[in-house]
Amino acid sequence: MERFELDPQLQDEIRARVMGDGFMKIVQTVRRNGKLFKIVMRPVEIGGVRKFQAEMTDEGQVRVKNFDAAGAAEGLEEIIAQKGAREMHLMTAKGDLHVRVTKKGHVLVSRSAEMNREVTVQPHDRVKKQPLTSFDSAALLKAIGIADGEGKVRASMRGKYDQVNEFLRIVGETVAEEPGKAFTVVDCGCGKAYLTLSLWFFLSQAMGFKDVRVVGIDRRSDVVSAARSMAERLDVADRVTFVECDLAALDGRDAMPEGLDHVDLVVSLHACDTATDEALAKGVEWKARYVLSAPCCQHELQKVIGGSTGRAQSDFAGLLRQNILRERLCDLLTDAFRAMIMRILGFRTQVVEFVSPDATARNIMLKCEYGVKSGQSGVVSEYLNLRDAWKVTPWLETRLAKLLDRHLSRYS
Numbered sequence: 001m002e003r004f005e006l007d008p009q010l011q012d013e014i015r016a017r018v019m020g021d022g023f024m025k026i027v028q029t030v031r032r033n034g035k036l037f038k039i040v041m042r043p044v045e046i047g048g049v050r051k052f053q054a055e056m057t058d059e060g061q062v063r064v065k066n067f068d069a070a071g072a073a074e075g076l077e078e079i080i081a082q083k084g085a086r087e088m089h090l091m092t093a094k095g096d097l098h099v100r101v102t103k104k105g106h107v108l109v110s111r112s113a114e115m116n117r118e119v120t121v122q123p124h125d126r127v128k129k130q131p132l133t134s135f136d137s138a139a140l141l142k143a144i145g146i147a148d149g150e151g152k153v154r155a156s157m158r159g160k161y162d163q164v165n166e167f168l169r170i171v172g173e174t175v176a177e178e179p180g181k182a183f184t185v186v187d188c189g190c191g192k193a194y195l196t197l198s199l200w201f202f203l204s205q206a207m208g209f210k211d212v213r214v215v216g217i218d219r220r221s222d223v224v225s226a227a228r229s230m231a232e233r234l235d236v237a238d239r240v241t242f243v244e245c246d247l248a249a250l251d252g253r254d255a256m257p258e259g260l261d262h263v264d265l266v267v268s269l270h271a272c273d274t275a276t277d278e279a280l281a282k283g284v285e286w287k288a289r290y291v292l293s294a295p296c297c298q299h300e301l302q303k304v305i306g307g308s309t310g311r312a313q314s315d316f317a318g319l320l321r322q323n324i325l326r327e328r329l330c331d332l333l334t335d336a337f338r339a340m341i342m343r344i345l346g347f348r349t350q351v352v353e354f355v356s357p358d359a360t361a362r363n364i365m366l367k368c369e370y371g372v373k374s375g376q377s378g379v380v381s382e383y384l385n386l387r388d389a390w391k392v393t394p395w396l397e398t399r400l401a402k403l404l405d406r407h408l409s410r411y412s
Contacts, residue, residue, distance in 0.1 A: 003105040004083045004084055004085075004101055004105045004107075005083075006080060006099070006101075006107060007107070010099070010107070010109065011080050013097070014026075014076070014080060014088075014090060014097070014099075015073075015076060015080075017090055017092050017097060018041070018072075018076050018090065019069070019072070019073060019076070020092075021093075022092045022093030022094055022117075022119055023043060023092050023119070024042065024043075024091040024092055024093065024117070024119055025040065025041070025042040025089075025090075025091045026040070026041050026042075026076075026079065026088065026089070026090045026091070027039070027040045027088070027089045027090075028079050028082065028086060028087065028088045028089075029086060029087050030082050030084060030085070030086040031084065031085055031086070035058075035348075036057070036058075036173065036174070037056070037057070037058050038056070038057040038058075038173070039054060039055070039056045039057075039079060040054070040055045041053065041054045041055075041072065041075065041076070041079070043119075043121045044066065044121060045121045046066060050121060051066050051067060051068055051072075052066070052067045052068075052069070052071070052072035052075075053065070053066050053067075054066075054067065054072075054075055057173055084101070085101055085102060085103045086100075086101050087099070087100050087101075088100075092119075093115065093116065093117045093118070093119045094114055094115055094116070094117075095111060095112040095113065095114050095115045096111070096112040096115075097109070097110075097111055097112075098110045098111075098112075130165045130169075131165050131168035131169050131172060131202055131206060132161070132164065132165050132168065132198065132202075134202070134206040135201060135202070135205035135206045136205070137198075137201065138151045139234060140197060140198065140201050140234060141153070141161075143197070143230050143233050143234050144192070144193065144194050144197055144198070144230060145157065145192075146160060146161050146164075146194065160194055163269070163294075163354075164194050164195055164198050166354050167195055167267070167269060167292070167294070167354060167365075168198060168199070168202045170292060170352075170354055170365065170367065171199065171202065171203075171265070171267075171292065172202070172206075172207060174290055174292065174367060174369065175203075175207070175264075175265065175290060181209075181211070182210075182211040182212075182213070183203060183209045183211065183212050183213070183264050183265070184212075184213045184214075184215070184260060184262060184263050184264050184265070185199055185200075185203070185212070185213070185214045185215070185263075185264065185265045185266075185267060186214075186215045186216075186217065186260075186263050186265075186266050186267070186282070186286070186288075187199065187214065187215070187216045187217065187267050187268070187269075188217055188247050188266060188267070188268040188271060188275070188278065188279035188282060189217065189218060189247065189268050189269075189270075189271035189272075189275050189279065190216030190217060190218050190223075190227065190242065191218060191223055191269075191270075192223055192226065192227065193216055193223075193226075193227035193230060193231075193242070195267065195269050196214055196216040196227065196240060196242075197214075197227075197230060197231065197234065197236070197240055199214050199267070200212055200214045200236055200239060200240045201236075204239075212239060213239055213240075213241075213260070214239065214240045214241075215240075215241050215242070215243060215260065216240070216241070216242045216243070217242075217243045217245065217247055217250075218242070218243075218244065219244065219245060219246045219247070220244075221244055224242045224243070224244040227242045228241075228242050241259075247275065247278045247279065247282065248278055250282065262286075262287075263283075263286040263287075263288045264288060264289050264290065265288060265289070265290040265291075265292070266279060266280075266282060266283035266286065266288045266290070266291045266292075266293075267279075267291075267292045267293070268280075268292075268293045268294070269294050270294055270295070270296035271293070271295070271296060272296045272297050274300055274395050274399075275296075276293055276295040276296065276298075276338070277338065277394075277395050277396040277399055278399070279291075279293055280293055280338060280341075280342060280366070280368075280396060281396065281399045281400050283368065284342070284345055284347075284400060284403065287370070288370070289369065289370050289371075290368065290369050290370075291342070291347065291366070291368040291369075292365060292366070292367055292368070293338075293365065293366045293368075294354055294363075294364065294365045294366075295331075295334070295335060295338075295364060295366070298330060298331050298334045298335075299330075300334065300394075300395045301330040301333055301334055301390075301392060301394070302326065302327060302330045304391075304392050305320065305326065305329070305330055305333075305390060305392065333386075333390065333392075334394065335351060335364055335366065336351075336386065337383070337386070337387065337394040337396065337397070338366060338394070338396055339351050339366055340379055340382060340383040340386070341383065341394070341396050341397060341400065341404065342366065342368045343372070343379045344374060344375060344376075344379055344380055344383060344404065344407055344408075345374050345400070345403060345404070345407075346370055346371070346372055346373065346374035347368040347369060347370050347371075347372070348368070348369045348370075348371060348372050349366060349367065349368045350366075350367045351364060351365070351366055351367075352364075352365050352367060353365070374407065375406070375407035375410070377410075377411065380407055380408060380410070380411050381411055383408075384408065384411055
């Protein structure tokens with residue numbers, strides 16, 4: 001039997017559970033070359049006919065296909081034949097099967113006690129499931145003010161509700177499914193803690209992490225006090241804590257919030273201007289595996305680009321003359337510089353739209369996962385060419401100069 005291969009008896013058991021009566025869902029998550037591939041297959045009803053629906057998530061891109069029994073059987077064979085480290089969770093009316101294949105190729109299998117669950121086949125046109133509806137979020141939404149006393153989302157908070165949902169969706173797609181491991185999140189510039197508290201409930205109750213710690217950091221004493229009160233009301237104050245300080249005051253590579261010895265995920269949602277850069281820098285310095293940042297207003301480059309001298313003024317005067325165009329250009333350049341700097345420092349980085357522009361015009365997110373070789377010549381050259389063409393020094397480069405200089409000096 002080859003490395004990573006499931007033994008024939010286990011393969012037959014998986015086939016029997018999926019293609020037999022009482023099948024509910026099979027989920028397999030695979031990491032291929034540091035990238036996440038996830039497939040979920042479940043029974044659905046389409047036009048009164050029972051079929052199988054497969055939802056495949058590959059680097060954040062979701063595809064959905066519907067199959068008859070024969071097509072589902074072929075798809076199942078592909079699931080079984082996957083190589084590499086992976087996790088599979090198979091649910092049936094009579095019980096669950098969990099299979100984990102380690103990086104060394106060891107296959108670990110566990111089975112639940114026998115159950116007697118009722119299987120309900122969902123119609124294909126059911127309402128799309130959102131992260132905040134994947135667990136009992138009624139108390140949370142009321143506490144943070146997104147829902148009213150009756151549990152209905154306030155009209156004035158619909159945009160924030162959508163933002164938090166989409167942020168959580170990306171967290172769910174990005175974070176490796178390791179529910180038995182302690183997981184620590186730091187929310188930089190947490191504000192009113194909509195995302196901070198939602199992250200704890202989502203990771204704990206929807207994703208099944210057993211030991212989640214979330215820390216929110218903000219410099220405003222009033223919002224920190226209010227956030228602590230909400231955590232108390234929700235009875236999670238021992239797991240969701242808040243620190244009142246300027247993020248930049250946590251200076252140095254090892255200066256984590258008190259009580260933390262590691263950080264798995266750093267998030268920031270609409271931290272203004274260079275506060276976003278500070279959050280990215282902290283993710284680098286704390287050696288976080290994941291950094292998810294949705295920037296807000298960005299003014300640093302606007303102070304330089306479009307001035308009375310320099311190539312930018314002479315060559316792009318027609319573009320920079322209009323304030324709104326100059327502002328949008330500087331936003332794009334700032335996020336491009338940020339993405340390239342994170343990539344230079346070893347983070348696989350994507351720039352994506354995390355929410356509809358109808359919810360907020362600030363709908364760009366930087367998705368960063370540590371795990372690629374730092375200082376590769378191609379991305380360093382791209383960065384230097386863009387930086388030098390505009391004759392600017394991005395704030396994040398200055399902030400991370402000690403880590404960046406050894407890479408940049410080789411090509412500058």
